[in-house]
Amino acid sequence: MLRRAFPILGVLTAALLSYGLYEALIGAPIEQSMGEVQRIFYYHAPSAWTAFLLFTVNFVASVVYLIRRSIKADILALVTAEVGVVFCTVVLVTGPLWARPVWGIWWTWDIRLTSTLVLWLIYVSYLMLRRFSSSGQTPLMAAVLAVFGALDVPLVYFSIWFFRTQHPQPVIGGGGSIDPKMLQVALINWAAFLCFAGLVSWSRYRLELLQREVEETEALEALLDSGGAP
Amino acid sequence: MKFLYAAYTATWIIHISYLAFVLRRYIRLRNKIQELNQK
Numbered sequence: 001m002l003r004r005a006f007p008i009l010g011v012l013t014a015a016l017l018s019y020g021l022y023e024a025l026i027g028a029p030i031e032q033s034m035g036e037v038q039r040i041f042y043y044h045a046p047s048a049w050t051a052f053l054l055f056t057v058n059f060v061a062s063v064v065y066l067i068r069r070s071i072k073a074d075i076l077a078l079v080t081a082e083v084g085v086v087f088c089t090v091v092l093v094t095g096p097l098w099a100r101p102v103w104g105i106w107w108t109w110d111i112r113l114t115s116t117l118v119l120w121l122i123y124v125s126y127l128m129l130r131r132f133s134s135s136g137q138t139p140l141m142a143a144v145l146a147v148f149g150a151l152d153v154p155l156v157y158f159s160i161w162f163f164r165t166q167h168p169q170p171v172i173g174g175g176g177s178i179d180p181k182m183l184q185v186a187l188i189n190w191a192a193f194l195c196f197a198g199l200v201s202w203s204r205y206r207l208e209l210l211q212r213e214v215e216e217t218e219a220l221e222a223l224l225d226s227g228g229a230p
Numbered sequence: 231m232k233f234l235y236a237a238y239t240a241t242w243i244i245h246i247s248y249l250a251f252v253l254r255r256y257i258r259l260r261n262k263i264q265e266l267n268q269k
């Protein structure tokens with residue numbers, strides 16, 4: 001069903017991404033104090049929200065894996081961590097590019113920025129563990145790491161509520177205020193990123209599932225070749 | 231303006247690089263499946 005709908009969803013996602021890009025660069029009003037550079041917000045914030053959502057799915061999938069030892073949950077955890085790291089990388093790259101002209105500095109070790117960097121490092125470590133560990137316990141260790149790593153997600157989000165920080169207040173559910181048209185453009189881009197992340201995650205999930213089937217077949221073949229079959 | 235374009239360009243470079251990584255893995259896996267089928 002989803003396989004047949006994939007090309008249609010792909011075209012719709014591309015259209016939504018194009019519309020989001022147009023609205024972000026041309027349609028949205030110019031912010032009074034920051035000027036054109038504020039438009040980075042339409043990619044920076046939705047990328048962060050998408051990364052948070054993916055890391056939350058990774059947390060849920062890891063918990064499911066710890067309880068049921070489900071291979072599908074393990075693959076979902078891997079895939080969401082991978083795509084989440086991609087979006088988190090976008091946040092860490094676009095943030096300094098926005099900060100430099102507005103704050104006059106590329107980076108500051110304030111709580112929001114530092115906790116985001118730590119979040120990225122945790123999930124990069126998670127992917128490194130999965131990539132380079134050959135132990136049979138790797139999915140279990142990765143799931144435990146993911147559960148602890150997910151604790152940083154609320155810390156990143158709520159850090160600007162509880163600590164003095166240079167970072168602006170959140171525009172959704174926080175003390176920050178925003179022009180309704182700007183919020184609309186941000187939400188359009190978030191919807192586009194969610195569709196994009198969903199499609200990429202689904203493709204990666206299918207690929208990982210196939211990869212494991214091939215590895216199993218290869219292992220079985222090697223066993224048969226060595227005459228070790230029961 | 232250069233910072234704005236740099237941010238948008240960087241975003242798409244990151245996404246396209248990841249898509250290229252997934253595509254490369256897919257091609258490698260497809261070749262492996264072909265090899266297994268030939269055996």
